[in-house]
Amino acid sequence: MADGGASNMILLITALLICGAASGILIQSWTDTAASVGINQEQLALDSKTKVTFSGDLAKITCDPALDQITIYLQNSGSSILDETEFGGFIDGQSSSVVGLPTFLNGATEWSSGVVVSFVLQSSEVLVCDGTEEKRVTAVVLTLASGGVFGSDSVSEVVKLG
């Protein structure tokens, strides 16, 4: 009986230790999972608030044939603040660098909702600015950081260089 009691005690204590360890691992695992899911959810939520649209006259984009540059206007149609310095531009799929500093319209100082910003894009190809050439322009924007995540959006339109 005494032998049986001792072995039972050993089994029980062992079971308790294993149970405790498993509980710890389980809680830690769920905590990590929850944190990861939370970050993804914040990312999703911020993305859903991020929207950029083209402004200006798409059929007569300002174009400089001497410098092979075009000027595009982008409006923040979302509710998050966009970062005008974190911008990617593409002309017909080719990455285009931004020339100079972006310009806020209407006296704005930050790219908040409704604000239009103009960007001058440098084309890697020769541009014909006589109102006949059509180009697909893509813009990718990023929000300012919110809760450690960044929202993003992109817009793509065919424009005529005028």
Next chain:
Amino acid sequence: MGSSVGIGALIMGVTLLSVFAIATTVINNQAEVALEVTNPDVTDKPILSLSNIGNSGSVGSLSIASPGFGYYPGNLVFAGDCNQLPSGEYTVSAEQWQTNNFPDDVAGSYDGHGFSFVELDDELGTVSEWYVWYSVDGALNDPGLAGTGIMVEITANDLGGAIRDSTLTKISGEATLTEIDFQSGAPADTLVADNLNTGPATDAATTLGAPFNIIIQNQGGTITGTSLVTQGSGCTSTPTITITPNFPGGATGSVVVNNMVWDFTFDITNDGDTSIKLTEIFVTIDGGSTVVLSSTPAFTVEYLFPGEKISILDDANSATEIGRIAISSHGMNIAVET
């Protein structure tokens, strides 16, 4: 043994509760995000329409195509299809003349000679005729020219400068001869006459055989300047101009519109079901810079509500007529061409 089972059960219970709590939090968050993604907090593309495009102008400046001759100053009368016709005025030159050097008298060579001229009493066509004549040593040989005579008494063999000075003295003594400024043409012994009123005048002339002549005759009555009193508005084409002097006369003059400044008008209607902030509508003229929508006078409202229409008058002051107007807002891009 019983207590060990209880502790084990307690641990397991607490663990499960913790996991459930975490899981519940995760599920709640997911539900919130799902809701946000389903109803994203972004501005929907508005539905706007453009209508009643107008392209009217006003006169920017004038130019003199032909100065003409024989005009009194007057008005420029505009004609054309304008809501308000422009108005303007023009100015003309003043008559000016000058003699050559007055020579010395030689044994009464001035006697009975002289010169005639016309004084413009005003700029409405009223004139006075005058003539100056010389009497040497009291001979009193009046040439009898048209107008009021001014006798200058000189002595035979007077020097030219003295004769010129005597002439000026006698002229200045005429109380009603006030609209011509007579000066000596220093250092030479000449006489310079400037009409103070602008407009045409009969040329000064000397008598036949006079010892001196009129050598400079600047004509009055040529158009020298124009001014716009009002620029007009709502013109659909460049107005034409008729020269209308304050007193009849003049010919071959022509004043034309040098340049027009074109404004444009249009209506924007909100055909959608959400209000649109006016400062979030942008306009692009003829492919130029994109700027925020504005009007003259400035907007007094902030939003364009569903079904509302606003009229835009943009004082673009462009040198040429506007061909294309584009508006854009939150992904909506529409344009019309005039």
